[in-house]
Amino acid sequence: MFQDGFPNHLRDDVAAVVGMIPHKNNENVTSGVSQDTIQYFQDNTMIRFPYRIYYIDSLDEVIDNLSLRQKMILHCIYSRSCDGFVRQKHMFSLLQMDYEDWAIPYIVKICDEYVVEILEMTYDTLKEQDTERIKRFCLENIVPSSKSYNRMISYWNEYYRYRNNDFKKYIGRKLFRDCFGYSKSMECRRKEVRETYHLK
Structure with missing residues (x-):
């Protein structure tokens, strides 16, 4: 699901980021990702990402081990968090970066x-x-x-x-x-x- 939200040339980076996300859900939630999705077109290609994710936030030491591009991907993913404070934290970090075009859909949606x-x-x-x-x-x-x-x-x-x-x-x-x-x-x-x- 997360792969569909980014260009194909980022597949390895997305996989690395997803592999480092704590796959532990917030309380009272059975699934880590909502079934509802957001869809946009970018460069004539459909991109799609979850409306919400329910995974707990990544630890700072996990983020520190990511490359700059991978951090950007992580911030995009967590901008879909069910926790408004988590969304705000990661969107703030994303906006401070020299974000690439593929991050724009996440900025607009939030x-x-x-x-x-x-x-x-x-x-x-x-x-x-x-x-x-x-x-x-x-x-x-x-x-x-x-x-x-x-x-x-x-x-x-x-x-x-x-x-x-x-x-x-x-x-x-x-x-x-x-x-x-x-x-x-x-x-x-x-x-x-x-x-x-x-x-x-």
């Missing part, structure tokens, strides 16, 4: 979720960077990117509207528009794609 502190952290980092690579990825994935934008809005409406009543000032909106390049035209193109391919 930003449509409900932990506003992760959105704030991600925006604070990306606003200082050139995010053209991320914007190109989102354009390549108009339908899932638009769904992510709408999902982010739904979490704002459910959890954060009481303290951020003006959506135009909400950090999630700023992140998607300033760093991911979301615009009204993307929503229009999403509708065109859905109608063309009869997508839901």
